Amino acid sequence: MTGNSELLSQQADRESNARTYPRHIPIAIESASGLTVEDVDGNSYLDCLAGAGSLALGHNHPVVVDAIERALDNDRPHHTLDLTTPIKERFVDALFESLPERFASSAKIQFCSPAGTDAVEAALKLVKTATGNQNVLAFQGGYHGMTNGALSLMGDVAVKSDIAGLMPSVHHLPYPYDYRSPFGVDGSHETASQYVEHLLDDPNGGVVDPAGLIAELVQGEGGVIPAPDAWTREIRRITRERDIPLVVDEIQTGLGRTGELYAFEHAGITPDVVTLSKAIGGGLPLSVVVYDERLDVWEPGAHAGTFRGNQLAMAAGRATIEYVLDNDLADHAARMGARLQDRLERTDEQFDVVGDVRGRGLMIGVEIVDPIADAAPPYPEHPDLAARIQSECLDRGMIVELGGRRSSTVRFLPPLTVSNAQIDEIAAIFHEAVVAASATEGTR
Secondary structure (H helix, E strand, O other): OHHHHHHHHHHHHHHOOOOOOHHHOOOOOOOOOOOOOEOOOOOOOOOOOHHOOOOOEEOOOOOHHHHHHHHHHOOOOOHHHHHHOOOHHHHHHOOOOOOHHHHHHHHHEEEEEOOHHHHHHHHHHHHHHHHHHOOEEEOOOOOOOOOHHHHHHHHOOOOOOOOOOOOOOEEOOOOOHHHHHOOOOOOOHHHHHHHHHHHHHHHHOOOOOOEEEEEEEOOOOOOOOEEHHHHHHHHHHHHHHHHOOOEEOOOOOOOOOOOOOOOOOHHHOOOOOEEOOHHHHOOOOOEEEEHHHHHOOOOOOOOOOOHHHHHHHHHHHHHHHHHHHHHHHHHHHHHHHHHHHHHHHHHHHHOEEEEEEEEOOOOOEEEEEEEEEEEEEOEEEOOOHHHHHHHHHHHOOOEEEEEEHHHOOOOOOOOOOOOOOHHHHHHHHEEEEHHHHHHHHOOO
């Protein structure tokens, strides 16, 4: 039987140098169920990556499998471009039911190519068409995808520094990162929102009227940084008063991940545009942009994509959305996330290398730092130690990913169905990994 090492060797020989996860998670997955995956060598792992958050119900949840099988068994079309079907309309019903009424009541939906980055591209085209403006406001630390426009919005300069011809007229604003304030002061969210308002009102500020402002309300790849609700409300006020469409990127946060069905609900705001993917497809490729009908001024064909009619994803997505709603998994995620944060903070109290534990719901990050560096808190990021902790987690049967500045934040994205006992096991493995990695580091 082919083992991990042989399959990984084949992958390295044939896949591009751009591959990422196998470099730090060197396994070949044979089977998966719920929170657990098993590699071809028979090793089991708790999967706290869960398809980068796309597997809201975990691997092979029965309601998702049943929805796919029913679609296959009844000779349903597999994809239909943007021609409608009963499966598609029932998916839209479920999705709109999950959205706040004040948003859904005047919403339009555009189906995009399968990846979330295409929903971002569609949102950019939408607001530019509706406003006639070109400038776009984004945030430092933001991640919106890898296509041309989405990459232009990204905060991480490493992945775009070698790419010529990115979308012009993007202005990156400071994001309220409380642990590492961009302004070097406490209460950075107040300063951050004041900065945005001053910039937009300053006749010498250098920013021509924007087509839109895009934000993640919990930055994922940026290090699992939740935006304070007060800041979010201020950004909504600022954009509303200046008639700037507010685009909220819910591609990773959407459908219960943060302890509300959508991250913007924490602050009680109504955005103009929401981009969605990952969880709404039930683990299969699907992306949409949902927006206020007043912006619906583009012409037929203004945004398209061959695989926007992915019927199996719509069937799986409807089943996932309905299960999340029927079982109040957003509230469950809030409780399980609080439990996990509480246990991770116990590790934080014991180890100086754990700089910050943060997040919302089941979207949690632990920033790893270098406390022996010649600096005052917050200490510098410690990517080497974070990588060792990730490796120690894998050795103990748990998959986690890294993110944030210099890849120094350990990220947790378990399925929304995770149990109390599984949360405790996740926290225990992480604690053991920190102990082991710190011993090699010679620090605590």
